[in-house]
Amino acid sequence: MSQSHFSSAATIFLIEDNPTDSYLSRMALDRAIAMPLQIVAADTGERGLELLRHHCRNHRCPNVVLLDLSLPDISGHEVLSAVRQDPALQDIPVVILTGSDSEEDQRRARELGANDYWIKPMGMLGYMDIMRRLKAYLRT
Amino acid sequence: MKRLFSFEHFILLGFVIALFILGMVGLASYWSTTRFIETSWLGLRNAEVLIPLQSIATTVQRAESAQRGYLLTGSEQLRRRNEQALVDLAREVAKLRTAAAHDPVLAQRADEIDRLVAACNAAQLQVLRAYQTDGPEQARALLLQDTGRTQTAALETAIAQVVDQLRDQLLRDAAASRADGEQVMRYFFVALGLVMLLLLSLSTLVLGEMLRRQRATKALADSEAKLQTLVDTAVDAFIVIDERGNIESYNRAAEAMFGYAAAEVIGRNVSMLMPSPYREEHDKYLERYLRTGERRVIGIGREVYGQRSDGSVFPIDLAVAEFRVGGRRRFSGIIRDISERKQAEARQAQLVQDLAAANEELSSFAYVASHDLKAPLRAIAALADWISTDYADKFDEDGKEQMRLLIGRVHRMDQLIDGILQYSRVGRVREESVPVALNALLREIVDLLAPPAEISVEIGPMPTVVVEPTRIQQVFQNLLSNAIRYMDKPQGRIEVGAQRVGNDWRFHVRDNGPGIEARHQERIFALFQTLQPRDRTESTGIGLSLVKKIVELYGGRVWLESTPGEGSTFYFTLPQSRVIAAVQDKHATEQ
Structure with missing residues (x-):
């Protein structure tokens, strides 16, 4: 944190197609985490992967990826699988943030190497709570 | 079974025996008749012998008397008569020899008679010669010596002997022939009797057999006709x-x-x-x-x-x-x-398939709709929170109350959607069925529900069942949470138990709560049905529908017995096949 503002800022990748959910996540992050944050958002799986690779090559890998499961092109599970198979990306922590409480989805995410599986909460307090739990991934 | 002799063989044998007997009778008759003819013929021949014999006897007497007359009278007529008699005699002797020729004994006799006749003739000639040469005195003297008479007597005796002998012979032969005939007649009648008896028994047998066969044939024909009718009308x-x-x-x-x-x-x-x-x-x-x-x-x-x-x-x-x-x-x-059956089966299969598809579609729809409803609801919930937080100083008391109500309704809607999600998952999302020890599961549920201190929950001995763990938990959790939620007595008592009834296991959750009126008892299992204002109980009205759906999915049924004011007992059944372990014999009481 003693380094320059931009480079020391923790980076969070947000792969989420629903703009309202994306907005709610940013709002909650903003209020829950009192530290400089760089948030990179992608609204499709392919776009997210592309941005991730680009970011890792040119800067450094993000601290954590918040990944939705239902995406318009490829599913969150496929994005996760691609991340874990890419040597350049495989160490990035990935947290699933989804509306699905299906056990099947949860089991698959764990098998593919998700670090956490959180269900999108109902209400502001829930979001704040989740983002506070995200802090654990931001300590570099 | 095969007999050594069939009926036909038996009958044939009977006829052969009858024919044999008839043949024997025929032979005997032939033999007897032949003998009779022979005997008759012999008798006739012997009778032929008798006639010249009789003539010889009379002719000798005739010759003698003519001679004597001539000697007495010297009548030429008498001498000629004597001569004629002697000629006749020779002829008769010749006849006799001819008739007796067939029998050596008779022939011998005839020779003897011939000789005696010759002797008689010789004696008479001697007398006649003496008459003609020496005169009547000499002839009479010769006659009185009686040599001629002796000769004649010998001849008569011989003839009588032959006649007697022949008569005896004839009588003997006739008697023998008669005896033969009678014997043959006896045999004949005995044989005839036997044959008639045999034929009678054979015909009785044949008739009996014919009748039996006729009956059998008719019975067979009847049976065949019956069978044919059966086959034809099948x-x-x-x-x-x-x-x-x-x-x-x-x-x-x-x-x-x-x-x-x-x-x-x-x-x-x-x-x-x-x-x-x-x-x-x-x-x-x-x-x-x-x-x-x-x-x-x-x-x-x-x-x-x-x-x-x-x-x-x-x-x-x-x-x-x-x-x-x-x-x-x-x-x-x-x-x-089986065209119709096949068509019906196909129709039924199609219906089942259509129904399954419709069900699947409905479940999917409920699931997708619920999910899609959740996203905007989350936004509304979070945004409403932020508005009421960030702009708290801008709201007056009415505004704050309205925001509170708005947020409350959003959470209510969230619960409803969760309920629909749960409901749509039953039967669509299958877990693996594993053995679930109900006593342990019920203790966990009670812990989770954390009933207030004044409500006691007693769990009876429960078996172990093979089911999807989430589903059986949903069943008991909904029944128990209802019992706790609606409890209106200062000392609440809830009791859970299980019991084998026929081919099923019957489970129950009993409470001493308000009870449910009979008219509502069917209704409460319908989706979204509650009996109290929602705001008071925070019930979604999905719990009992979920219970019903799960229990019926497992082939059981659910019902309740209740006395308003005294309490309710909810029952549900599971098939025996779902229960693997007997009741665990220990009671757990949760306060």
């Missing part, structure tokens, strides 16, 4: 084929089913009633069965296809049996047209 087609597959019998139902008249198919190969490829393979199949005994249909029956005379193919249920008549194998087929 609903199923009935076809009999021989070893080569040629049709021997074909009933009316078969005519109606296949569209061929019996006359068109009898004698033809049964494959004509089958579509390809059965038609081509049937002969091979039959041949293989006869050779190896490998069965595909025979004695088993199966569903195959038939072909009508118009070429249309229809499904049939075929049962084939094998039987032997007169050492030849035959096969009978009972055929039922």
Whole structure:
């Protein structure tokens, strides 16, 4: 944190197609985490992967990826699988943030190497709570 | 059973014996008649001998008396009469010799008589000569010496002897012949009696057998007629084929089913009633069965296809049996047209499929809709929170109250959607069924629900059941949470138990709460149904529908018994097959 503002800022990748959910996540992050944050958002799986690779090559890998499961092109599970198979990306922590409480989805995410599986909460307090739990991934 | 002699052999033997007896009788008759003829002939011949014998006797007397007369009177007439008698005598002797020639003994006698006749003649000639030469005195003296008379007496005696002998002979022969005849007659009658007896018994036997056979034939004909009627009036087609597959019998139902008249198919190969490829393979199949005994249909029956005379193919249920008549194998087929059944099955399968598809679609719809409803609801919830937080100083008391209500309604809607999600998952999302020890599960549920201190929950001995753990938890959790939520007594008592009833296990959750009126008892299992204002209980009205859906999915049923004011007992059943372990014999009481 003693380094320059931009480079020391923790980076969070947000792969989420629903703009309202994306907005709610940013709002909650903003209020829950009192530290400089760089948030990179992608609204499709392919776009997210592309941005991730680009970011890792040119800067450094993000601290954590918040990944939705239902995406318009490829599913969150496929994005996760691609991340874990890419040597350049495989160490990035990935947290699933989804509306699905299906056990099947949860089991698959764990098998593919998700670090956490959180269900999108109902209400502001829930979001704040989740983002506070995200802090654990931001300590570099 | 095979007898050594059949009935026919027996009858034949009887006739042979009868014929033999008749033959013997015939032979005996022939023999007897022959003998009779011989005896008669002999008698006749002997009678022929008697006549000259009698003539000889009388002629000798005639000669003597003529001689004596001549000697006394010297009458020439008498001398001639004497001479004539002597000539007659010679002729009669000749006759006698002729008649006696056939019998050596008689011939001997005839010789003897001839000799005696000659002696008599000689004596008379001597007297006559003496008369003519020495005169009458000398002749009389010679006559008185009686040598002639002695000769004549000897002749008469000899003749009488022969006559007696012949008469005896005739009488003996006649008696013997008569005895023979009587003997033969006796044999004949005995034989005739025997033959008649034999024929009578044979005809009785034959008649009896004929009657028996006639009756048997009639009985057989009756039985055949009955069988034929049975076969003809049968609903199923009935076809009999021989070893080569040629049709021997074909009933009316078969005519109606296949569209061929019996006359068109009898004698033809049964494959004509089958579509390809059965038609081509049937002969091979039959041949293989006869050779190896490998069965595909025979004695088993199966569903195959038939072909009508118009070429249309229809499904049939075929049962084939094998039987032997007169050492030849035959096969009978009972055929039922199952077109309608097949169509009904197909319709039913289609309906079931449609229903399953509709159900699946509905579940999917409920699931997707719920999910899609959740996303905007989350936004509304979070944004409403932020608005009421960030702009708290801008709201007056009414505004704050309205925001609070708004947020409350959002959470309520979230609960409803969760309920629908849960409900739509039952049966659509399947977990693995594993053994669940209900006592342990119920303790966990009670811990989770954390009933207030004044409500006691008693869990009776519960079995272990093989089910999806989430589902059985949902059942008990909903029943228990209802019991706790609606409890209106200061000392609440809830009791859970299980009991084997017939082929099912019956579980119950009993409370001493408010109870439910009979008119509501059916209604409460409907979706979204609650009996109290929602805001008071925060009930979604999905819990009991969920319970019902889960229990029915497992083949059980759910109902309740309740006395308003005193409490309710909710029952549900699970099939015995779901229960693997007996009741755990310990009571757990949760305060």
